[in-house]
Amino acid sequence: MPEGLEAEIWRRSIESLVGRTITDVWLDERVADPELSILLPGERIDAVERRGKVVRLSIADRWLGLHFGMTGRVVVDGASPIASLEYASDRDRPEWDRLRIHTDTPGAAAVPALRVNDPRRLGRSSLDADLGHLGVDIFEVTGESLVGAVDGRRTAIKTLLLDQRAIAGLGNLCADEVLWWAGIAPHRPAREVGRSELDALARAIRRRLPIMLRRGGSTMGVLDPASRSSETPCSKDGAVLRRDTIGGRTAVWCAEHQR
DNA sequence: CCAAATGTTTTCCC
DNA sequence: CGGGAAAACATTTG
Numbered sequence: 001m002p003e004g005l006e007a008e009i010w011r012r013s014i015e016s017l018v019g020r021t022i023t024d025v026w027l028d029e030r031v032a033d034p035e036l037s038i039l040l041p042g043e044r045i046d047a048v049e050r051r052g053k054v055v056r057l058s059i060a061d062r063w064l065g066l067h068f069g070m071t072g073r074v075v076v077d078g079a080s081p082i083a084s085l086e087y088a089s090d091r092d093r094p095e096w097d098r099l100r101i102h103t104d105t106p107g108a109a110a111v112p113a114l115r116v117n118d119p120r121r122l123g124r125s126s127l128d129a130d131l132g133h134l135g136v137d138i139f140e141v142t143g144e145s146l147v148g149a150v151d152g153r154r155t156a157i158k159t160l161l162l163d164q165r166a167i168a169g170l171g172n173l174c175a176d177e178v179l180w181w182a183g184i185a186p187h188r189p190a191r192e193v194g195r196s197e198l199d200a201l202a203r204a205i206r207r208r209l210p211i212m213l214r215r216g217g218s219t220m221g222v223l224d225p226a227s228r229s230s231e232t233p234c235s236k237d238g239a240v241l242r243r244d245t246i247g248g249r250t251a252v253w254c255a256e257h258q259r
Numbered sequence: 260c261c262a263a264a265t266g267t268t269t270t271c272c273c
Numbered sequence: 274c275g276g277g278a279a280a281a282c283a284t285t286t287g
Contacts, residue, residue: 003265053266070266071284096284120283122266155276164267171265218265225265229287248278250263 002068003218004053004138004169006082010074011050013081017113018045020103028098032125052134052168065129069122075115082217092117099125138169138209143199150190157193158186159247172249177221178204185258186251228252
């Protein structure tokens with residue numbers, strides 16, 4: 001589920017916790033830094049920000065970083081900012097909780113202010129993680145920055161888009177989506193994608209991501225999960241969408257208008 | 260039973 | 274060093 005768009009939705013939701021004081025912390029030591037349970041209680045949540053797919057909370061001049069892997073999700077004050085679109089009811093079993101933070105919320109002490117729920121345990125909750133390797137954020141991409149990200153790389157353009165050091169926040173769904181809008185085939189070597197095409201790609205990122213964000217996240221594009229999982233005609237030209245493995249991930253694309 | 264799944268990270272190889 | 278493929282992580286879903 002979580003790409004940069006989901007992280008942004010959760011960041012906005014977690015923002016409602018700013019100013020509260022943490023009263024209690026429970027965590028799964030396998031995927032959350034045990035130091036958190038010593039450090040956080042008694043401290044105030046000062047700010048929340050997002051970098052690529054990472055959401056981080058400023059607490060006592062330290063950073064609590066949340067990375068969600070493939071199946072992590074966030075519940076704030078008992079409510080899911082992202083309604084479960086793909087999966088049914090039991091996507092939120094308590095035994096999948098990896099981090100629970102209680103705050104001094106008046107009248108709602110029983111419900112954790114923040115829960116990270118992650119069945120597959122591929123996400124991590126960490127302290128002061130170094131995010132220096134991250135490339136330009138998805139909401140700040142320009143044609144110029146894509147030229148810098150490509151930097152002569154031979155790897156497939158889609159693989160480059162998924163490389164968080166090049167662009168921070170794109171995941172498998174959004175990468176396919178923006179390539180579809182820009183009319184660029186995913187397997188093309190990055191260095192062979194021309195400047196005008198990179199500009200088109202930057203435009204697709206700038207225009208489409210805010211729309212998908214407003215609609216609810218990375219599953220709300222033209223290449224939604226339904227059209228990814230079956231033989232679906234391209235909504236632009238009717239050609240049957242192709243599914244290929246590129247860089248170890250499934251790429252869905254239209255060989256008719258993506259060249 | 261088998262394959263695939265929205266994400267990294269590491270390892271091995273050319 | 275660049276890059277690619279594959280495996281590992283862990284669990285659910287179709």
